[in-house]
Amino acid sequence: MPARHDIDAERELWDAYAESTKKDVYESEPVFRWTQYAGHGPGPELLGEPGSVLEIGCGTGRALAYLARQGVMATGVDLSPVMVARTSARWESTSARFICAEVLEHLRGSTETYDAIYSIFGAVWFTDPAKLLPLVAERLNPGGVLAFSHPPAIPGAYGPQGMYKGGFAGKAMFTYRYSHTPRKWVSLLLRAGFADADAYVLDAPTPGHIGTLIVRAVAN
Numbered sequence: 001m002p003a004r005h006d007i008d009a010e011r012e013l014w015d016a017y018a019e020s021t022k023k024d025v026y027e028s029e030p031v032f033r034w035t036q037y038a039g040h041g042p043g044p045e046l047l048g049e050p051g052s053v054l055e056i057g058c059g060t061g062r063a064l065a066y067l068a069r070q071g072v073m074a075t076g077v078d079l080s081p082v083m084v085a086r087t088s089a090r091w092e093s094t095s096a097r098f099i100c101a102e103v104l105e106h107l108r109g110s111t112e113t114y115d116a117i118y119s120i121f122g123a124v125w126f127t128d129p130a131k132l133l134p135l136v137a138e139r140l141n142p143g144g145v146l147a148f149s150h151p152p153a154i155p156g157a158y159g160p161q162g163m164y165k166g167g168f169a170g171k172a173m174f175t176y177r178y179s180h181t182p183r184k185w186v187s188l189l190l191r192a193g194f195a196d197a198d199a200y201v202l203d204a205p206t207p208g209h210i211g212t213l214i215v216r217a218v219a220n
Helices: 007-020 022-027 062-069 081-090 103-109 129-138 182-191
Strands: 052-056 073-078 097-100 114-120 140-150 159-164 174-179 196-202 212-218
Touching (some): 007 022, 007 174, 022 081, 062 073, 073 081, 081 097, 103 129, 129 140, 129 182, 182 196
Parallel strands (some): 052 073, 052 114, 073 097
Antiparallel strands (some): 140 212, 159 174, 196 212
C-alpha cells in the first residue's frame, strides 16, 4: 500500500483539473447520473429518498445542484479550492453547500450525519478504502446508503494504481486511484461495518466500450 503523498501536491493536481473543467462548471446544468454516458444507467433512486446527502469529491457540483433543487439538504466536499470557489458561485441560487477539505480529514473532524453519502467518479476512487469506508459508515444515519461509481478495474490490475496528471512530460503531479473487482468491493464494505452491499459492472451502451462499476451499500 503506497504512503499517502503530500496533500498540498495532490491539491495542486486537482486545482489543475479544476482549471481544465472551468467551462464545464459555468455551462453545466443540474444533472444526476452515475455513468460517463448521458441517458444511460440508473439515477438518484439508488440513494433511496434521502433528506440529506454528502457528495465526496463533488467536482462540478451538478449532481448536488440537482438534488438541492429536489429539496434535499445537499453538501459537497472537494479538495480543490479552485473548484469549490467556482461551484459555490455557479450554484449559489440553490441550497447546495460546498466545503473545501481533504475527505478523510473532513469525515474525521465532522459530527454531521447523512441519509446518504455518494461519489460519482470522485473521492471513493482516489482514497484508500481501508481508511475511507469505516469513516463513511460512521457518518451515515441508521439504514443510510453509500453509493458510488467509477470505471471498472482493468483485468488483472487491482489495488492502488498510480496516475500522472497530463501525460508523461512536465511537472510530476500524480495521485492514486483504487481499483477492485465488484466482489472485493463488497468484501471491503462488509468489513467496514456495512450491513449489506452490492456491486456490479454496468455495460456501456456501445458494445466493447468501457463500462461503469456501480456500488451500493446500506449502513446498520
